[in-house]
Amino acid sequence: MNPEIKKIDTDVLIIGAGGAGLRAALEISQANLSCLILTKSVLGKAHTVMAEGGIAASLGDVDPQDNWTVHFADTIVEGVYIGNYRMAELLAKEAPERVYELERYGALFDRTPEGKIMQRAFGAHTYRRLCHIGDKTGLEIIRVLEDQILYRDNVKILDETVVTKLFAKNNRAIGAVAWSLREGIFYAISAKAIIVATGGLGRIYKVTSNSHESTGDGISLAFQIGARLRDMEMVQFHPTGMVWPEGVRGLLVTEGVRGEGGILLNKNGERFMLRYSPEKKELDARDVVARAIYREIIEGRGTEHGGVYLDITHKGAAFIKKKLPAMYEQFKEFAGVDITKEKMEVAPTVHYFMGGIYVDPETTATTVDGLFSAGEAASGLHGANRLGGNSLADILVFGRRAGIYAALYAKDHDLIKLDDSEVEQEVKRVLDYIDDKATEDQDPYIIIEDLRQTMSDKVGILRDPNDLEYALNKIYSLKEKAKNVRARGSLTFNQGLLGCLELNHMLLLAELIVRAAIERKESRGAHFRKDYPKKDRSYLKNIVFDYNDNNIKMSYIPVPEIPDDLKKYVKEEVYD
Amino acid sequence: MTKKKFRIFRFDPNKDKEPYFKEYEVDVKEGMVVLDAVIYISQMIDTTLAVRWNCKAARCGSCSAEINGKPRLMCKTRVSDLGDTITIEPMKAFKIVKDLVTDVSINFEYAKKIPKFNPKPGLPQIWQMQQISVERAQEFKRCIECFLCQDSCHVFRNHKDNYYIGPRNVIKTAIYDFHPLDSEDRTEFLDRSGLNFCNVTKCCQEVCPEHIRITDNAIIPEKERLLNRKDPLYKLVSKLKGRDR
Numbered sequence A: 001m002n003p004e005i006k007k008i009d010t011d012v013l014i015i016g017a018g019g020a021g022l023r024a025a026l027e028i029s030q031a032n033l034s035c036l037i038l039t040k041s042v043l044g045k046a047h048t049v050m051a052e053g054g055i056a057a058s059l060g061d062v063d064p065q066d067n068w069t070v071h072f073a074d075t076i077v078e079g080v081y082i083g084n085y086r087m088a089e090l091l092a093k094e095a096p097e098r099v100y101e102l103e104r105y106g107a108l109f110d111r112t113p114e115g116k117i118m119q120r121a122f123g124a125h126t127y128r129r130l131c132h133i134g135d136k137t138g139l140e141i142i143r144v145l146e147d148q149i150l151y152r153d154n155v156k157i158l159d160e161t162v163v164t165k166l167f168a169k170n171n172r173a174i175g176a177v178a179w180s181l182r183e184g185i186f187y188a189i190s191a192k193a194i195i196v197a198t199g200g201l202g203r204i205y206k207v208t209s210n211s212h213e214s215t216g217d218g219i220s221l222a223f224q225i226g227a228r229l230r231d232m233e234m235v236q237f238h239p240t241g242m243v244w245p246e247g248v249r250g251l252l253v254t255e256g257v258r259g260e261g262g263i264l265l266n267k268n269g270e271r272f273m274l275r276y277s278p279e280k281k282e283l284d285a286r287d288v289v290a291r292a293i294y295r296e297i298i299e300g301r302g303t304e305h306g307g308v309y310l311d312i313t314h315k316g317a318a319f320i321k322k323k324l325p326a327m328y329e330q331f332k333e334f335a336g337v338d339i340t341k342e343k344m345e346v347a348p349t350v351h352y353f354m355g356g357i358y359v360d361p362e363t364t365a366t367t368v369d370g371l372f373s374a375g376e377a378a379s380g381l382h383g384a385n386r387l388g389g390n391s392l393a394d395i396l397v398f399g400r401r402a403g404i405y406a407a408l409y410a411k412d413h414d415l416i417k418l419d420d421s422e423v424e425q426e427v428k429r430v431l432d433y434i435d436d437k438a439t440e441d442q443d444p445y446i447i448i449e450d451l452r453q454t455m456s457d458k459v460g461i462l463r464d465p466n467d468l469e470y471a472l473n474k475i476y477s478l479k480e481k482a483k484n485v486r487a488r489g490s491l492t493f494n495q496g497l498l499g500c501l502e503l504n505h506m507l508l509l510a511e512l513i514v515r516a517a518i519e520r521k522e523s524r525g526a527h528f529r530k531d532y533p534k535k536d537r538s539y540l541k542n543i544v545f546d547y548n549d550n551n552i553k554m555s556y557i558p559v560p561e562i563p564d565d566l567k568k569y570v571k572e573e574v575y576d
Numbered sequence B: 001m002t003k004k005k006f007r008i009f010r011f012d013p014n015k016d017k018e019p020y021f022k023e024y025e026v027d028v029k030e031g032m033v034v035l036d037a038v039i040y041i042s043q044m045i046d047t048t049l050a051v052r053w054n055c056k057a058a059r060c061g062s063c064s065a066e067i068n069g070k071p072r073l074m075c076k077t078r079v080s081d082l083g084d085t086i087t088i089e090p091m092k093a094f095k096i097v098k099d100l101v102t103d104v105s106i107n108f109e110y111a112k113k114i115p116k117f118n119p120k121p122g123l124p125q126i127w128q129m130q131q132i133s134v135e136r137a138q139e140f141k142r143c144i145e146c147f148l149c150q151d152s153c154h155v156f157r158n159h160k161d162n163y164y165i166g167p168r169n170v171i172k173t174a175i176y177d178f179h180p181l182d183s184e185d186r187t188e189f190l191d192r193s194g195l196n197f198c199n200v201t202k203c204c205q206e207v208c209p210e211h212i213r214i215t216d217n218a219i220i221p222e223k224e225r226l227l228n229r230k231d232p233l234y235k236l237v238s239k240l241k242g243r244d245r
Ligand SMILES: Cc1cc2nc3c(=O)[nH]c(=O)nc-3n(C[C@H](O)[C@H](O)[C@H](O)COP(=O)(O)OP(=O)(O)OC[C@H]3O[C@@H](n4cnc5c(N)ncnc54)[C@H](O)[C@@H]3O)c2cc1C
Pocket: A015, A016, A017, A018, A019, A020, A021, A038, A039, A040, A041, A046, A047, A048, A049, A050, A051, A052, A053, A054, A055, A056, A137, A138, A161, A162, A163, A164, A197, A198, A199, A200, A209, A210, A211, A213, A214, A216, A217, A218, A252, A351, A352, A374, A375, A376, A377, A388, A389, A390, A391, A392, A393, A395
């Protein structure tokens, strides 16, 4: 096989066409620089389109008492004090402007009776803060950003094109090799600056709400050229995923259902959240609600299909169909359940990755020069637990910042061309996976499914040290097996080849998740250890990973201390 | 456990002279959707089978296909609602990339031509809009760009002779037109875009997985607008009133 390799030079390369990538692209374009966006899925279909509940911004349109200081404090407290204060501050201050800007791009949020933007309640937000468009907020964000970008000549989009490797020279990112599924060819891209906006890694787990494409590629690719990773143990479980039918196990049931008044019941009809969280009840932070549901299930008070009930029937059909149309549709179509008349069955599902690439709070710069990162691929903002609605705000606030600072960097630096022989070497590495004599047991998806099951079974909501050790050993043995995976066929839309490439990222990231989970001997936010069920002051720090010369190094860094002028807004952390 | 046969369209333009069908047998579980079976085949039986999917939740519009001849989302079609043999083909309105995957980029090429959202001049920084006036456009904003409506539209399918941007792009135009603060006149654009060829068969509306009333709520009102535009009296009135809403 001797495939075509097309060369492209661009000022800025953006990997990912989710909210973060598209928002960044706008800034690059406005700075009159050229920009190339690569995405694994078709334009407009990135994982962001699934976001339902809304975007958090303290507009105060519904609760006028709300303001950025409260949003800031909520973010720090729910991140259990290991989040980066400066990122939380920027998010809280800039989110309102990002929302108004979406409106100027043409977004149509639901309205209050006064004609302002409607905001709904969401778990652990002090005030009603989530701006939304029914339960299709993510779709609307992607569409209006797409609309901005479609008309620009200096933005080029190559969709269904997968980055297989990043290149760096003397700790400066210089380009990437990508494989186009649709065209069956390769691209060698030299760029002055690169933005990783590749989203999360939920697909490493069997039970997840995440899209097919969420396999953590960008985090792994950046790590391999020296970018530091942080908070890898912090995987968020959303309390409510569908449990049945099997094919949709894990599919999200939006927090909006609880925000709009839905209550949780065990099989005895008991509203059990009154026991776990008498004040905030169903709307406590995600980790609290998820663990409560999980406990009810393992202690035998679960439903037939292994979940608990979520009931919104008391709100009436008209209200439900207006406020939660996608949920109504989802249960009707997939489970044959009418949620205006019947209870839903739900259980926790892997939903969001707080960990990821270490970035500078102002500029989103990673530890590699010229490499920036924003959105779910980056880390720091959410600490040990993400607030619902904060991610959509994150991708816009920091997507924009990534664009601004990558543009500044690109204006200041020359292009370094990729070395032809290195490009060829990478293309050869990918091509080596293609083998028409490949046997059934060389199928990458056998290992992928094994890994996903292991992560769901052993690295879940309540983490047991023996399970974690088991998972780590399992990952090492799967890594060995992974050396033999091969795919038959050509370069055009080769599903098997995609599996071979994604598998390597998934294994590397799974290893880091488990190693960090073993290391953090306390319980904080999303990370809950059976053997250390309490929070421990000595772990008020972040675990980070670095990679040099094929060596993975784990270490701790302190959480930057909140300056006094901000500290006054945040209630002090307590330990018992 | 029951088994069902999946007859799947196969074609690799790089090497196959002609398309053919290949049959696979899959164990069917309760509540299974067609995409579950196709993913199983493409991951566990034959990884050379090309299929496009992402959300598996009927939210991204990737997995469009013709199932037993009908344009549908594979992830939203229950296997139990179909017979013992299920035939799956790609959408026919678009060029085939491989097997079930088609090249839908033409839709974006057309979308680019739509005059973009253009807010009225002189609006304050923060806009006020009433729920009732955003609702019409919100219906169209549910569109997940599955392009099944494009696939079902006979005018679009044969648009080599009669250029038509297709129902999806009429919806997209209507989103801007029905935005309460928009100020652009897109009738001239629609006039050039083949809307006149649409003979209101409503096929597009029937296949829309988002249940958008494409013909009733977007196409017909836009057609009326086109007609009115040619009426001189209307022109005068709309000039005086600012816009026609
Ligand atoms: C069901 C669901 C509901 C949610 N609801 C909400 C909500 O209500 N509010 C909220 O704030 N958050 C919500 N979230 C979280 C939020 O949607 C995501 O965190 C956010 O959209 C991530 O956006 P992103 O731009 O970082 O990445 P993504 O949208 O995940 O985009 C990643 C992009 O990178 C591309 N990519 C990945 N790897 C490669 C590669 N190797 N080469 C090329 N391209 C690549 C992908 O194709 C994609 O285009 C929800 C999440 C889910 C799953």
